[in-house]
Amino acid sequence: MATTVVNEYRLNEDNELRLEVSNEDVVIELLNGTAELFGTQLILHKRYTLPAGFRGAIFTYQGAVIEVIGKTDSAYIAQQTPMIIYLNTHVALEALRENAEMQLKQDPNSTVRGPRIMVAGPTDVGKSTLCRILCSYAIRQSRTPIFVDLDIGQSSISIPGTIGALYIEKPADIVDGFDKNSACVFSFGHLSPAVNLLLYKTLITELAKVVKKKCKQQIAANVGGVVINTCGWVKGEGYDCIVHAAEAFEVDVVIVLDHERLFVELQHDLPSFVKILHQPKSGGVESRSREFRALSRRNVIHRYFYGPRNNPYFPHTFEISFDKPIDEQELIVAKFGAEQLPESCLPYGMEPEEHRTKVVRISISNELKNCVLALMPPSVNKVDQTLLEKPVHGFIVITNVDMEQKILSILSPQPYPLPSKIALFSEVTFIDDENV
Ligand SMILES: Nc1ncnc2c1ncn2[C@@H]1O[C@H](COP(=O)(O)OP(=O)(O)OP(=O)(O)O)[C@@H](O)[C@H]1O
Ligand SMILES: [Mg+2]
Structure with a gap:
């Protein structure tokens, strides 16, 4: 009988355990200290099952002991991570939320609002992960931000070919992410914006209208602000789409991960009141092949119809x-x-x-x-x-x-x-x- 592999990892403060699960599930347990996975805190002594193919990092600010039961493709402790930079970003956003909340309490008709932040960068730099971390940190402070995903290829809100917005009221599940039941989704119908740029921009404008309406109707959504994820297509027309999205959502902050040219260009092309930050990507972010992306798109659709493995739908x-x-x-x-x-042949005026x-x-x-x-x-x-x-x-x-x-x-x-x-x-x- 094969014996189960059990490993214990001792993390010092500000370290992360990077895990790549192979083709069998792995169970993790926080034995001591505090730790989080992409912003969601692990509960001490609770066992979490990470599915085959899972890739992620368990980070600790104070130090932690983590047990990993099962075979991994790779598991190592990294001492260098950009998490402190991401945390500082959150602290700055929270200050903007506090300010908005205070002013709205004094004058409910004030036009002040919570921060609207957009994350941009090429593919495989950790954009989706950073959005999840920022939303999770906001929710840990009892904020309810709106998460917007404009990445039609690898949407974390709905199935491929769509853009959407999610009003976040609960922490993300360690494996399944945020609850997507109440998502507002628009169907673009293709896997790349390049197929129909005008349509993509039009739907972004429509989604922005829905988000703005929600912010107007609900003070908590307005204060919580908006976190927007974008496509990794950062050149030419892809760049135009990023600028269009920044305008449509009236963003105040753009974080550019990794890509220096994009950072410089956005500084030039966005209005001066938009704060543009250049931040590093994490060394743990995986580069995914075309085949892997196609497979994960299929898995997302399968999950929409058949549910997660631990809670199947019929x-x-x-x-x-x-x-x-x-x-x-x-x-x-x-x-x-x-x-x-x-x-x-066009009708007059068209x-x-x-x-x-x-x-x-x-x-x-x-x-x-x-x-x-x-x-x-x-x-x-x-x-x-x-x-x-x-x-x-x-x-x-x-x-x-x-x-x-x-x-x-x-x-x-x-x-x-x-x-x-x-x-x-x-x-x-x-x-x-x-x-x-
Ligand atoms: N610190 C980390 N350690 C290990 N894996 C990580 C880390 N950060 C992110 N990952 C993993 O790397 C992969 C890519 O990250 P992510 O999806 O955030 O990148 P992205 O820039 O959004 O990519 P895309 O351009 O495909 O949308 C994901 O599987 C994610 O779980
Ligand atoms: Mg992504």
Whole structure:
């Protein structure tokens, strides 16, 4: 019988234990001291299961003893980390929150607000991790910030191909991160902003409107501020998207991780009241391959339908017929972006680029097979430009299209019938091999 590997790590203050879990789960336990994983405190003597493939760091400000049960691909103690810099950033943000809170108490109509901070940098510099740490530190001080993720490739709020905002009221789970149930999500439908830049910017503007409305309605959200994660595409048009997002969300602080040129360019292109900070990336951040990214995107979609391993969901599969007149159809699929018309064919006054944000209905075809569609809210009953302003209700997968029998097979978190009739097409696909 194979014996279980058990290792004990003694961390001095400001050290972190960097872990890479191999293909079997690992259990960790804080035996002594205090420690946190990306800002969430570990409870003394509580055992946490880290799943296969997990990568992360357990940091301690005061010193800690950590037990690791199981085989890891790598586990080592790092003495050099940027955590003190990140903590100082949090302290400065907290001072801004205190100030906003005080002024709002004196004058509820004051235009003062909590900090709006954006994290930018190339891929694999720890942007998502820093956002999680800053939100976790805020929540530990009883703040309720809004986390915004504009990274459509590796979103930590919803499935790939979307941008979203999450009002954070509870600490992040060590493994699962923040509770995403109340997320406000917009579907972009592609994995790179480059596919339709105008649409990406338009949806950022729409999301910013939702966030600003929330801040206006709720003082705690306003004081808590906004933490925005961005895409790792920092050149050319990708850079333009970062500048657009900074403007749309009216950010006051931008943290640039690692990338000096981006830091210099943003100083030049953003208004002078925006504080731009250049901070180092952690030596522990992993560089992920294209294949790994594709796999983690698949895992995120799988998790949306099938839940986490320790709390599985049981999605439904059903069929609907599309052999019906238009007004009786149970599912109408729309798309953002129409074919480009030659300029001479454009209606008077229409900008040539508007086709990119035009909402059009598409017909059911084999092209829909395995596509993840975003359902619009049940109140939506027609396909028009207002769909651009609507956060999604949920997602389904078209697992099969039978063009002869005119039947669609659907994977859905909810049983038949569909909660809404209109769905948005997305290029993002998911092959549901649990139901073959
Ligand atoms: N200090 C650390 N020690 C070990 N692993 C870490 C550390 N910080 C981050 N990681 C891991 O490195 C990976 C990349 O980090 P993260 O996702 O934050 O980078 P990113 O800049 O957001 O990447 P992307 O450009 O893909 O969005 C993640 O798996 C994360 O868990
Ligand atoms: Mg990221």
